[in-house]
Structures are given as structure tokens and as C-alpha cells.
Amino acid sequence: MTSFSCDKHRLHREGSMMEVSPSSTVSFREFGCEQTLLSRPDGSASFVQGDTSVMAGVYGPAEVKVSKEIYDRATLEVLVHPKVGLPGVRERSQEQCVRETCEASLLLSLHPRSSLTLILQVLHDDGSLLSCFLNAACMALMDAGLSMSCLFCGVTCAISTDGEIITDPTAAQEKESRALMTFAIDSKEHRVMMSSTKGSFSVHELQQCIAVSQKASEKIFQFYRDSVRRRYSKNL
Amino acid sequence: MKDTPLSNCERDFLLKAIEEKKRLDGRQTYDYRKIKITFGTDYGCCFVDLGQTRVMAQVSCELVAPKESRPNEGIMFFNLELSPMASPAFEQGRQSELSVKLNRQLERCLRNSKCIDTESLCVVSGEKVWQIRVDVHTLNNDGNLMDAASIAAISALCHFRRPDVGIQGESVTVYSPEERDPIPLSIYHMPISVSFAFFQQGTYLLVDPCEREERVMDGLLMIAMNKHREICSIQSSGGIMLLKEQ
Numbered sequence: 170m171t172s173f174s175c176d177k178h179r180l181h182r183e184g185s186m187m188e189v190s191p192s193s194t195v196s197f198r199e200f201g202c203e204q205t206l207l208s209r210p211d212g213s214a215s216f217v218q219g220d221t222s223v224m225a226g227v228y229g230p231a232e233v234k235v236s237k238e239i240y241d242r243a244t245l246e247v248l249v250h251p252k253v254g255l256p257g258v259r260e261r262s263q264e265q266c267v268r269e270t271c272e273a274s275l276l277l278s279l280h281p282r283s284s285l286t287l288i289l290q291v292l293h294d295d296g297s298l299l300s301c302f303l304n305a306a307c308m309a310l311m312d313a314g315l316s317m318s319c320l321f322c323g324v325t326c327a328i329s330t331d332g333e334i335i336t337d338p339t340a341a342q343e344k345e346s347r348a349l350m351t352f353a354i355d356s357k358e359h360r361v362m363m364s365s366t367k368g369s370f371s372v373h374e375l376q377q378c379i380a381v382s383q384k385a386s387e388k389i390f391q392f393y394r395d396s397v398r399r400r401y402s403k404n405l
Numbered sequence: 406m407k408d409t410p411l412s413n414c415e416r417d418f419l420l421k422a423i424e425e426k427k428r429l430d431g432r433q434t435y436d437y438r439k440i441k442i443t444f445g446t447d448y449g450c451c452f453v454d455l456g457q458t459r460v461m462a463q464v465s466c467e468l469v470a471p472k473e474s475r476p477n478e479g480i481m482f483f484n485l486e487l488s489p490m491a492s493p494a495f496e497q498g499r500q501s502e503l504s505v506k507l508n509r510q511l512e513r514c515l516r517n518s519k520c521i522d523t524e525s526l527c528v529v530s531g532e533k534v535w536q537i538r539v540d541v542h543t544l545n546n547d548g549n550l551m552d553a554a555s556i557a558a559i560s561a562l563c564h565f566r567r568p569d570v571g572i573q574g575e576s577v578t579v580y581s582p583e584e585r586d587p588i589p590l591s592i593y594h595m596p597i598s599v600s601f602a603f604f605q606q607g608t609y610l611l612v613d614p615c616e617r618e619e620r621v622m623d624g625l626l627m628i629a630m631n632k633h634r635e636i637c638s639i640q641s642s643g644g645i646m647l648l649k650e651q
């Protein structure tokens with residue numbers, strides 16, 4: 170019985186000083202990603218950022234209930250399952266953020282009256298959860314072969330009490346931060362597709378964080394390219 | 406979402422092959438698929454792969470007031486979630502018959518067999534006890550979710566460490582893992598569930614059915630046993646009448 174070759178790809182931590190502001194550094198925890206690890210979903214991926222890891226599964230295009238169908242587009246449904254307990258209000262708002270990003274990048278009009286279901290399962294939460302959701306979602310949608318107008322990635326920034334901008338914070342850093350922001354950046358023009366913020370910050374700090382996130386997204390997109398290239402070069 | 410229906414040709418093929426003692430993946434009647442158990446970063450997190458079937462179990466604990474009928478004992482709470490990721494047939498709402506059946510079997514297998522010492526979970530009798538919560542998430546359904554779930558649940562319970570508590574008179578202090586090492590749960594024995602699938606009105610029997618075999622089976626028998634050859638629970642479904650020898 171043939172099995173899909175699962176490819177694990179890891180990117181090691183790089184720290185670099187950005188021109189944006191001398192007090193901010195773009196450093197990520199170690200990344201990892203694995204595609205096609207589940208046999209039943211049409212597309213699946215697992216994304217690891219340091220200790221935070223998320224598994225995503227995609228089914229689609231498939232049959233949709235008549236009450237939910239849209240005559241000219243696919244209906245996208247996103248489900249977030251926390252590790253402990255039943256999904257609550259926090260999971261609903263995370264689902265909303267991921268769904269808006271996916272709807273903006275997927276070509277939904279190619280599959281009218283169909284359903285696309287994206288399920289995200291938290292495997293371990295150590296900070297930057299929403300951006301991990303976004304990255305895993307993008308890799309799973311790619312793995313399922315759904316047409317997208319652009320790829321997207323998620324970057325989380327935390328502003329600490331002394332004004333330092335930390336990218337990809339751990340849970341401990343998030344707790345002590347003054348503000349926490351997650352941005353979804355698209356791959357074509359590096360514009361912000363979705364933003365979710367918590368805490369208080371000035372307009373200048375917001376613009377700085379967006380600039381830092383845009384610089385950081387380049388690394389993530391390069392990681393996507395490398396991992397997909399590695400995966401398919403083995404099969405050839 | 407609905408699952409793709411099973412075609413008649415596939416059903417006939419599977420039944421014919423079982424009559425000739427052949428299985429889809431070449432196993433013998435009593436063979437299990439390859440089992441892989443991995444543990445996650447924090448205590449009480451366990452992943453089990455049974456062939457392609459994947460489940461994840463997470464154990465967590467909380468201090469709560471005990472039940473009035475049993476003031477000295479801790480509480481065990483089990484939650485098996487059939488995630489839509491595992492199969493397109495699983496919906497988000499929890500009322501499906503399969504989910505209820507698996508939850509009940511898991512509870513019977515682990516709680517009623519008294520494999521965990523619940524009296525050791527008591528902190529202040531009648532006021533505070535530990536509630537141990539086991540969440541099992543199914544990630545991929547390729548048949549035999551029950552066995553994978555029971556292995557994952559018991560492995561996660563063995564891996565779990567609860568925080569240490571100190572009692573001074575009436576006040577209870579819970580120490581964080583940095584202050585004092587967490588304590589493992591006291592487990593008497595480890596019940597594991599084994600599933601048998603029956604075909605053709607009980608004539609043929611297979612152990613550890615995969616997803617295709619589950620679709621064409623007539624009945625299912627789940628037996629939970631431990632190392633000391635004691636039966637912890639039996640559940641038979643599908644209305645198959647079995648002789649004692651079987």
C-alpha cells in the first residue's frame with residue numbers, strides 16, 4: 170500500500186536587526202511544517218512555531234446543506250477545536266478571523282453551491298496561537314489543491330511594557346505584554362488582510378508593528394516555498 | 406458534509422475476501438495494525454496512531470467541590486470528541502449515536518473499572534477534590550476509534566502529573582511545578598479495549614477492523630481487559646447472537 174511521503178521541514182531561528190526601529194528585532198522561534206499527514210481529509214497540515222503546534226484539515230469542495238448554500242460561491246466553514254473543553258466564545262472569534270482571511274484569498278466563485286470546511290485543532294498552545302492557525306490553514310489549503318489568488322501568513326507582535334516590539338511571542342511574553350497584535354499578510358503585495366489586536370498602543374506603534382510584520386512575512390513565505398519545493402522534488 | 410456511500414461492488418468484494426480469510430491490507434484475522442504512541446510537550450498529552458487512525462488525548466485537572474454522595478472521592482470526567490477532521494461524516498453537533506456509544510464505553514472502561522484511585526484525589530473531604538478531565542480528540546478515522554481512544558486515554562493518564570497541594574488547617578495552597586514537583590496519579594491497572602468485528606451473521610470474525618471493514622460489518626464486540634486477564638467491560642452491538650466458544 171503506497172503512503173504519501175510526509176515532509177517535515179524546519180527553519181532555524183534567525184535574529185536580525187531591522188531598519189524600522191533600533192529597538193525591534195525580527196526573530197522567530199523554530200518553525201516546522203508537515204503536509205498530508207491525515208488520510209481522510211482532502212488536505213491536511215500541521216504547523217509548529219516553537220512549542221505552539223496546530224493541526225489543520227480541509228474537506229472540499231463537497232456537498233453543502235441547502236440552508237447554507239450560496240448560489241455563486243462556495244460556503245467556507247471554519248471550526249476551531251481547543252485542546253481542553255468545548256469550543257467557546259474565544260474560539261468563535263478566532264474562527265471569524267481565519268474565515269475572513271481565507272475568504273479573501275480563496276477563489277470561492279470557482280465552486281458555487283459547494284462547501285469547504287477547514288478544521289483547526291490545537292495540539293499545544295505556547296503563544297502566537299492565531300498566527301499559527303493562519304499558517305496551518307494556508308498550508309492545508311495548499312495541500313488540498315484549492316485555488317487561491319494569493320497565499321497568506323500570520324504574524325503576531327507583542328509590545329512589552331517598555332515599548333519593545335517582540336515578534337512571535339511565547340505565552341509568558343504575551344502575558345506580560347502591554348498590547349498583542351496579529352496580522353494576516355498576503356503574499357503578492359504584502360498588505361494587511363486581517364488584524365486582531367488586544368491592549369492599548371499608539372498609532373505610531375501600530376504602524377511600526379505592521380512594518381515589522383511585513384518584513385517578517387517574507388521569511389514565512391520563503392519557508393512555504395522551501396517546504397513545498399522539498400516535498401515535490403522528492404516525488405519527481 | 407456527507408461521507409461517500411459504499412458501493413455494492415466494494416461491499417461484495419470485501420465480504421467475499423473475508424470469506425476467503427483475506428483482508429484488504431494483508432493482515433491475518435487476529436493481527437493488529439502498527440501502534441505508535443507519542444507524548445506531547447506538557448504532562449498528560451498523548452498521541453496514538455493505530456495504522457492510519459489518529460487520536461489525541463489530553464488530561465487536565467481542577468479543584469472542585471465533590472459530589473454529595475461521595476465526599477471523599479475525586480471526580481473523573483471523560484469527553485471523547487468526534488472531530489469533523491476525522492471523517493466527513495462527523496458533524497459538529499455531539500448528538501450522534503456513535504459518539505454517545507464511544508463515550509459510554511470509554512467511561513465504563515476507565516471509571517467503572519476503578520483503575521484510578523479516586524480517594525487519593527481528595528484534598529479536603531467534603532470541600533475540595535481534584536477533578537481529572539480527559540479530553541480525547543479524534544484526528545483521523547480509519548476504523549477502530551475505540552481501541553485507539555482507550556490506549557490514548559490510559560497512556561495520557563499514566564503520563565499526567567498533578568500539582569502538589571499543601572494543607573494548613575482550612576487553607577489549601579496549590580504549588581506550581583517550579584515550587585514542588587508534580588505528582589503522578591495512582592493507577593492500579595491499565596484496561597485496554599479490543600474490538601472484534603463480525604460478518605455474515607457471526608460466521609467470520611476480525612480483530613481491529615479498518616474503516617472499510619467497519620462499514621460492511623454486521624456487529625461489533627468491544628472487550629476491555631487488563632494485564633491480569635480481568636475483563637473490565639464488554640459491549641456488544643449489532644444484534645449478533647454469539648456462542649460461548651466464539
